[in-house]
């Protein structure tokens with residue numbers, strides 16, 4: 055369970071508000087493959103709508119990722135507003151649900167962990183191409199990378215490279 059767990063029984067038609075902070079500690083549940091750091095405020099507004107709930111999510115702050123070009127830290131703004139629908143079913147595992155904004159829980163569920171949902175919302179909101187604005191990449195890192203690239207292109211002469219060629223000829 056993440057730290058973002060909201061009670062469901064207390065939801066009213068007037069709505070109930072929850073505030074959370076998503077920090078680096080929050081990421082420890084999800085690994086740091088996409089996000090290296092996170093500093094966001096989350097505001098949730100949960101409204102009872104008959105037999106289902108509406109959860110309005112607002113996530114604001116910034117996320118630290120790795121720049122695709124210079125591999126240095128890059129801070130990206132996060133500004134997400136999404137409305138989720140929470141439905142209840144006796145057999146939620148049998149319900150076909152391909153809408154990311156619809157969450158189906160077992161009837162009688164008293165609380166909901168929104169950690170994964172909020173994490174996904176942040177990740178999806180970020181641009182596909184994560185790079186510093188033109189000219190703002192770390193020049194030293196770029197120089198180092200292009201040097202490494204150059205080195206990788208040079209043919210490697212080891213005592214075994216000749217042997218490999220020999221084996222290849224044999225195979226053919």
Ligand SMILES: [Zn+2]
Nearest residue numbers: 121124186191
């Ligand atoms: Zn960069």
